[in-house]
Amino acid sequence: AQTVTQSQPEMSVQEAETVTLSCTYDTSESNYYLFWYKQPPSRQMILVIRQEAYKQQNATENRFSVNFQKAAKSFSLKISDSQLGDTAMYFCAFMSWGAQKLVFGQGTRLTINP
Amino acid sequence: GAGVSQSPSNKVTEKGKDVELRCDPISGHTALYWYRQSLGQGLEFLIYFQGNSAPDKSGLPSDRFSAERTGGSVSTLTIQRTQQEDSAVYLCASTSTSSYNEQFFGPGTRLTVL
Numbered sequence: 001a002q003t004v005t006q007s008q009p010e011m012s013v014q015e016a017e018t019v020t021l022s023c024t025y026d027t028s029e030s031n032y033y034l035f036w037y038k039q040p041p042s043r044q045m046i047l048v049i050r051q052e053a054y055k056q057q058n059a060t061e062n063r064f065s066v067n068f069q070k071a072a073k074s075f076s077l078k079i080s081d082s083q084l085g086d087t088a089m090y091f092c093a094f095m096s097w098g099a100q101k102l103v104f105g106q107g108t109r110l111t112i113n114p
Numbered sequence: 115g116a117g118v119s120q121s122p123s124n125k126v127t128e129k130g131k132d133v134e135l136r137c138d139p140i141s142g143h144t145a146l147y148w149y150r151q152s153l154g155q156g157l158e159f160l161i162y163f164q165g166n167s168a169p170d171k172s173g174l175p176s177d178r179f180s181a182e183r184t185g186g187s188v189s190t191l192t193i194q195r196t197q198q199e200d201s202a203v204y205l206c207a208s209t210s211t212s213s214y215n216e217q218f219f220g221p222g223t224r225l226t227v228l
Contacts, residue, residue, distance in 0.1 A: 033215050043203060045219035091157060095215060100145065101170070102217060104157035 002027045004094050006105035013082055014113050020067075021077045021108050023092030031097035034068065034075045039107075040088040048090070051075065079110075087112045116140065118220035120206050126226045127196055135191045135223045139208030146189050147209075147217060148181060152202035160204075163189065196227045 003026045013019045025034070036048040051059045051068050058066050063083075067076045079086055092105040119138045127133050139146050148160040159173040163183040174180070178197075183189040193200055203224050207217040 035216075037219075043205075043222045043224075045205065045207075047216050050216065100164070100215075101147065101159040101162055101173070102149075102157075103159070106156045 002029075002032075002094050002096065002103045004092050004103055004105035006090075006092055006108050008108045009106070010109045010111070012111040012113060015082060015084060017082055018078065018080050019082055019110065021079075021090050021092075021110065023075045023077070023105055025073050025075065025092070025094050027073070027094065027096070029096055033095040033097070034066075035093040035095070035102070036064070036066070036075075036077045037091045037093060037104075038086075038088045039091065045091070049077065082112045084112050084114060086110065118206055118208055118218055120204075120220040120223050122223060123221065124224045124226075126228065128228050129198060130195055132192065132194045133196055133225065135193075135204050135225070137189045137191070137206030137208075137220060139187065139189070139206070140210075140218055141187075143208035143210045143213075143218070144186070145209045146183055147207045148189070148191050149205045149207065150175075150202045151205055151222070155202075157205075160191070193225075196225075198227050201225055201227045 005024045032053045034051045037045045038048050039045050049059050049061045049064050063080045065078045089107045091107045093102040121136045144165045146163045151157045161181045162170040178194045181191045203222040205222045206220045209217045
């Protein structure tokens with residue numbers, strides 16, 4: 001069974017700083033998807049960024065980028081120029097090719113301070 | 115367009131009672147998921163519906179939990195004889211074949227069993 005580990009339960013940075021959230025996973029599969037979801041206090045889970053395992057290029061979405069290291073089974077999220085609205089729980093998630101269901105990490109609570 | 119909606123937003127019930135949680139997916143989305151988010155277990159998959167196929171019930175924690183999806187749209191998650199350990203936020207998500215595996219989440223139902 002796949003597992004996802006987020007080793008940082010909480011992080012706190014100042015506004016405009018860059019922050020990196022860590023995620024490692026365990027799988028024997030070669031094709032899969034990885035995601036970062038954001039959950040603000042409103043509870044609504046929102047997709048931040050996704051990565052297909054067969055793509056070597058790291059995904060980027062505006063201020064959000066990932067460092068995908070397939071051999072190391074590592075998938076970290078970098079948030080540049082952090083904003084107060086980035087304050088939320090961040091979940092790393094894994095999906096097998098064709099399996100559809102998400103396997104989540106335990107989450108990292110990120111606080112952006114003014 | 116409208117997102118995934120869930121009702122009720124909050125539900126308080128007494129141990130031993132049955133509860134029904136409702137999910138309205140995004141119109142046209144063929145796949146629907148239920149997840150549970152609790153302090154002790156994190157985010158865990160419960161059940162997955164895809165079109166007219168038999169649902170994947172592999173995540174349901176006990177036979178007290180059941181779910182149905184009528185007409186390929188609205189879904190109801192039923193918990194019979196609720197226990198205190200059932201207290202959690204129940205999240206529903208939906209996706210379509212054109213959404214590149216992005217699951218769109220509802221705001222969740224917070225269930226409290228007294």
